[in-house]
Each structure stands twice: as C-alpha cells, then as structure tokens.
Amino acid sequence: MQTIYSFSELRSVRASMHGSFGLIPTMGALHVGHASLVERARQECNYIGASIFVNPAQFGVGEDFGKYPRTLEHDLALLESLGTDIVFIPSVETIYPPGYQTWVDVANVTAPLEGKCRPEHFRGVTTVVAKLLNAFTPSKAYFGQKDAQQVVVLKRMVRDLNFSVELMVCPTVREVDGLAVSSRNAYLLPAERQAATILHRALCAAKEKYDGGERNAEMLRAAMQSMLKKEPLALAQYVSAADPETLGELDRIEKGVLLSLAVRIGKTRLIDNFLVGDQ
Numbered sequence: 001m002q003t004i005y006s007f008s009e010l011r012s013v014r015a016s017m018h019g020s021f022g023l024i025p026t027m028g029a030l031h032v033g034h035a036s037l038v039e040r041a042r043q044e045c046n047y048i049g050a051s052i053f054v055n056p057a058q059f060g061v062g063e064d065f066g067k068y069p070r071t072l073e074h075d076l077a078l079l080e081s082l083g084t085d086i087v088f089i090p091s092v093e094t095i096y097p098p099g100y101q102t103w104v105d106v107a108n109v110t111a112p113l114e115g116k117c118r119p120e121h122f123r124g125v126t127t128v129v130a131k132l133l134n135a136f137t138p139s140k141a142y143f144g145q146k147d148a149q150q151v152v153v154l155k156r157m158v159r160d161l162n163f164s165v166e167l168m169v170c171p172t173v174r175e176v177d178g179l180a181v182s183s184r185n186a187y188l189l190p191a192e193r194q195a196a197t198i199l200h201r202a203l204c205a206a207k208e209k210y211d212g213g214e215r216n217a218e219m220l221r222a223a224m225q226s227m228l229k230k231e232p233l234a235l236a237q238y239v240s241a242a243d244p245e246t247l248g249e250l251d252r253i254e255k256g257v258l259l260s261l262a263v264r265i266g267k268t269r270l271i272d273n274f275l276v277g278d279q
C-alpha cells in the first residue's frame with residue numbers, strides 16, 4: 001500500500017494504474033462500516049484507494065472538528081489488511097492552500113434535514129468530494145447509506161457537474177443491538193451507549209407501521225417521536241419521512257420513503273435512517 005500526501009504524487013501514481021479504480025473517501029477513525037465499503041470496492045475494482053481527511057469545512061462552529069477521533073496507525077493497518085492500493089492523507093493546507101476560494105454548492109437537496117441543523121456542512125462535503133473525484137478519477141466511488149442525505153446530495157452533484165463516476169451506495173453496518181456503527185459512538189458514555197439504541201428502535205417502530213400498511217407519513221413521524229420520548233437521555237433534532245429523491249417531507253407515501261432522524265444523546269449528535277418501500 002502506497003501512502004500519498006500530495007496531489008502531484010497522487011496524479012502520477014494514479015496515471016500508472018490501468019483498469020477500474022474504486023475510491024473510498026473517509027475521515028479516518030475507521031471501523032467495520034468503512035471496512036464494508038473497502039471490501040466491496042476490492043471485489044469490484046482492479047485498484048482501490050482510500051482518502052483520510054478530517055475536513056474542517058464540513059464542521060460548523062462549535063462542532064467536534066477538534067476532538068474528532070484520529071487513529072491513523074490503526075487506519076493504515078486496516079486499509080493495508082483489506083488490500084488497499086493507495087491511501088491519500090492530505091493536510092488541510094493541501095486541500096485548502098492559502099488563497100483558496102472555490103466551493104461546490106448543491107442547492108435544494110442540501111436545504112432540509114442535516115442542512116437545516118448544519119448549514120455549512122454539505123458545501124464542505126461536496127467541495128472536498130469534487131476535489132477527490134478530480135484527483136483520483138475513479139470509475140466508482142463508495143459511500144454508506146448511513147449518511148443518506150450525503151448520498152442524495154453527491155448523486156446530484158455528480159449528475160449536475162458531469163463527473164464520470166458511478167456512485168456506489170453500501171448498506172449501513174450496525175452493532176448487534178441495531179446502533180449504526182459510527183466514529184462518533186466513541187464519544188458515548190456507557191449509559192448513553194445504551195440509550196443510543198433508541199434511534200434504531202424509533203426507525204423500527206415507523207417501519208413496522210409502514211409494513212402494516214400505514215401510508216400517512218405523519219403517522220410514521222409520530223411513531224418515531226413517541227419512541228424517542230421513551231428515552232430520557234435522547235433529545236430529537238428532527239424526525240423525517242421524506243421523498244427519497246427530493247428529500248421533501250411527504251404527506252401520503254405513494255412509493256418509497258426515507259425515514260431519518262437526528263438525535264442528541266448527551267453531547268453526542270447521532271443520525272440514522274431506513275430507506276423503505278419501492279424506490
């Protein structure tokens with residue numbers, strides 16, 4: 001596995017690789033969720049590359065950029081063991097050199113949900129992913145359904161800016177009790193870790209209603225809210241039953257629905273989602 005720090009080195013190494021290339025962008029603190037993306041890429045592509053970059057532009061003021069877990073040695077060992085060919089570890093100055101002033105801004109689908117709670121977030125995500133796609137020129141790029149809105153936003157960007165990459169969406173990897181695996185789970189105290197299962201239980205409550213034939217989206221949002229109220233450590237930021245493409249809140253569910261929620265457990269903000277029904 002080759003470790004690369006600069007765009008120039010990345011370009012020259014990449015130019016020597018012929019055949020399909022799979023990219024897995026990450027912020028490091030790698031876990032089994034990330035590993036599932038790498039494993040899928042390894043199966044599908046001749047060469048695979050990961051990036052590790054904790055992107056300051058996608059963290060708001062007062063968010064956890066400073067304390068975001070950084071476990072580089074572990075990350076490199078994991079990527080190597082999974083057969084990664086190259087790993088790109090740029091510094092903040094490499095991504096945003098002095099004088100930097102170019103941003104990629106996707107409009108409508110960034111407005112609701114995460115966009116409402118974290119106004120600058122997606123502009124940071126789309127900008128860095130656009131830079132990575134330009135530099136890696138991958139045939140496929142792998143993302144997790146865990147960040148459902150991110151996938152919708154990136155698909156829109158890829159279409160709108162004519163990137164010739166196929167976005168591959170991989171299922172959310174969960175702990176045995178249903179909690180979606182996340183680097184931020186490391187912040188949870190033991191009692192909070194127990195309480196955090198409420199996100200998955202709320203989604204299951206709504207899905208159960210859908211599976212029972214309920215097509216009134218408000219009833220699904222209410223099912224999530226009432227489950228969340230049972231957990232005193234949980235503070236809901238939003239619950240949503242939205243159109244999977246536009247992300248607009250639904251009244252009546254005709255085809256599929258994206259059930260999603262953001263919840264504070266103590267100081268930690270967690271998100272999760274289920275994509276339900278025909279897409």
Ligand code: AMP
Pocket residue numbers: 025026027028032033034036037142143144145146147170171172173174180181182183
């Ligand atoms: P991050 O390092 O948090 O930016 O995540 C890098 C990629 O891994 C993103 O595409 C995430 O959606 C994906 N990811 C994170 N957690 C999971 C998970 N539990 N299951 C599947 N994919 C995940």
